[in-house]
Amino acid sequence: MKEYGTQRSTVKPLELELTETKVFVNSDIVQVNEPGTDEQPGFTGYEFTLTEYEKDEYIKLQAEKNESLGKQVTDTQVALTEVYEMILV
Numbered sequence: 001m002k003e004y005g006t007q008r009s010t011v012k013p014l015e016l017e018l019t020e021t022k023v024f025v026n027s028d029i030v031q032v033n034e035p036g037t038d039e040q041p042g043f044t045g046y047e048f049t050l051t052e053y054e055k056d057e058y059i060k061l062q063a064e065k066n067e068s069l070g071k072q073v074t075d076t077q078v079a080l081t082e083v084y085e086m087i088l089v
Contacts, residue, residue, distance in 0.1 A: 002052040008032070010045040023058040025051045 013026040029048040036042030053061070 001054075001057060004050040004052065006047060007050045008043065008045055008047050012046050013048055013050075018055075021055055023053045023055055025053065025058075027051070 007026075012031075013029060015026055015029070017024040017026070026048045029046055032043060032045055032047045034043045
């Protein structure tokens with residue numbers, strides 16, 4: 001993983017961009033409208049955080065997130081079942 005920090009673009013970036021070997025994740029996308037000054041022109045565009053992953057690395061990361069979410073769903077279901085049983089008693 002390579003974190004490129006805050007980037008700017010005049011074109012709104014996609015949240016996820018795929019190539020044959022890389023995955024680029026653009027997060028925290030905000031529109032920027034800065035007025036110019038006498039010394040410097042203004043900027044109208046987008047600011048975002050850019051992170052690059054190797055494709056296999058990104059797939060593994062997503063699999064780990066899915067596993068974690070699956071565990072959270074199971075824990076929630078168990079908790080809801082316990083609450084339901086308490087209501088019936």
